Amino acid sequence: MTETLTILTINPGSTSTKIAVFADETRLFERKVDHSAADLAPFDTIGDQFAMRKAAIVAALKEEGFDLASLAAVAGRGGKLPPLKRGAYVVNDDMVEFLRHRPIDQHASNLGALIAYDVAAPLGIPAFIYDAVVVDEMDDIARFSGVPQLTRRASCHVLNMRAMAIKVLKRDGIRLEDANVVVCHMGGGVTATVISGGRMIDVLSDEEGPFSPERAGRVPCRQLVDLCFSKDYDRKSATKLMRGVGGLVAYLGTNSALEVEARIDRGDAEADLVYRAMAYQIAKGIGELSTVVMGKVDRIVLTGAIAHSKRMTDLVVERVKFIAPVEIVPGENELEALAAGTLRVLRGEEAPNVFVAPPRPATAARDRSRMAHA
Template identity: 45%
Template sequence: MSYRLLILNPGSTSTKAAVYDGDRQVAMKSIVHTNQDLAPYPTLYDQLDYRVALVRGWLGQEGIGLSTLSAVVGRGGIIPNIVAGGYVVDDNLVDCLRNYPVFDHASNLGGLMARAFAQPLGIPAYIYDAVTSDELLPEARVTGFKEVTRTSFCHVLNARATAHKYAEALGRKYEDMNLVVAHLGGGISISAHSRGRIIDSVSDDAGPFSPDRSGSLNMLYVVDLCYSGKYTKKEMLKKLRGEGGMSALLGTHDCQEIERRIESGDEWAALVYKAQALQIAKGVGIMLGCFTELIDAVILTGGLANSKKLTGMVIDYLHNLVKVVVIPGENEMEALALGGLRILRGEETVHTFHPACALVP
């Protein structure tokens, strides 16, 4: 049976929309929203009708009739108490997205937009692999701080999509494999995938530094900085995300620029780049310790994985320990489409959101 899916991925400054016939993309548009465009809408959720109307207009320009759609898949929002995979967008999930998200984020509009299109057509609306999907093992939640319990926070959508892609290339099922996936982007997160479940992860503030994030540090140093009187809380948060990592060390997070500096003899740039590779390898090593059986492979993915120089150094550190494969790039639209397609084909069971549910034990 043939399925046509509308894919919706709202961001803070754009709404990406695409139409897929099965696994083939037939149309895609990134609709930009300027500050002036969004100014009339006091809250994020006031933007819903505006964004839906823009996508409707684009579909009309493309000559794609709404009646031809089989389902709509939206980017998963910042939602509490969910696991990886797809969720049907029903009244409970809509209420959570509107009124009880972990925090406001443009991705919270993904499910709401999907429902706005799907409900009048009588077709299903889904979200898939939300960032806050959490399937950690109980022992992975415990920290040395009595007041702090770990939760999973990683690039779930791309990590699972890439793992599925790798398994399919081998003629195997993702659910039958043990993998470590390192998403190398503006932020770096690393996740341990045990037979279809992310059992542990290193978030972008707890592992390797990255193009613009500082990664993990000795905590005593951070406490000293926080109480030094030199920085406000806002400034410290910027050091962690946005103004840390290679941006702080080299004044740029452009890897092509950094590699040009290295080729021209910049020893400091070469050292920072090697340190970046070492930290990625060490982050992978932490995740290797999550398994009680041998793993099938480590996958390096995300935008930074396009750098053969960087991935080559990471492989140099790891190749004697484990098989390492590189699958560069990040295609969120394809990942959402393929997730929705697996649900429609009956290859995955879709979840139903329960507001009072506990996290997976």
């Protein structure tokens, strides 16, 4: 009989940390550990929250009566690291040092790997991240923006998107590496990707694709330049207009799709038009990415929180079903995705990558100087 593999998954967010324990594919329990404003107030940086968040996780596990000694591995949400390959990475000393002392950005996900490592190390078991925040395997041709100073970046909801594509295809006995799939994640931001040969060869980030509940998405360039150089906006307020108070918030004053749908049900014509416009742009983005693989798309997958909305998915499916069969897998399934990826590694179905930290800037400059004088 094959030994059951028990995995703890950790996904830190801005004001909470979600955890779950899986026995093979079965979720034993899930907890959301909230961090109040008072809890977070003493800390200047995300990194400073480490001990508080870890203690809260350990306390939650004790409340569940869970014995850490039964774990085979711990998986944390990948943080703001340099662009990585898809799949699993072992959390090693290089990764810990990078996330503690020179993270690319102050992001709650940076704590995922750190807490996973700190829990796993005393138990003598591995800690992993899987499909980190920035996985970049885009084709070179996809990087061009039209302006040499502006390079397109692979920024999307990687973890959930790849996991849901794998899940849909596995049900039909198809490997992700053998299919072309367009996946759209619909949440506070909307992103989309086309996966071919297992790689995310192109993406629509949340700033260059459809507008969403809180983000403006792709906007007219010249009008944006004029807006930024007007006296009405500084850098901070212009950025917030694109990310934070764009999309549904800008048009309708709310980021809640449920509220918008309630307005539509009450006969609000403006809400109906804006909502249909968002679906229109989502469908257009899916169609755009379908051209990358010459229209040879095996599946379209709609995921994210807004995929729970039948009204929204019906609007999108109506426009894209001619391209390929559409699968709807709602929710933000990061904990499940972390567990599934880690399980594949533990079973030997995937080999984990090894993180090598880039040299510190001063070290890099010193090395160039040595080479110049060699």
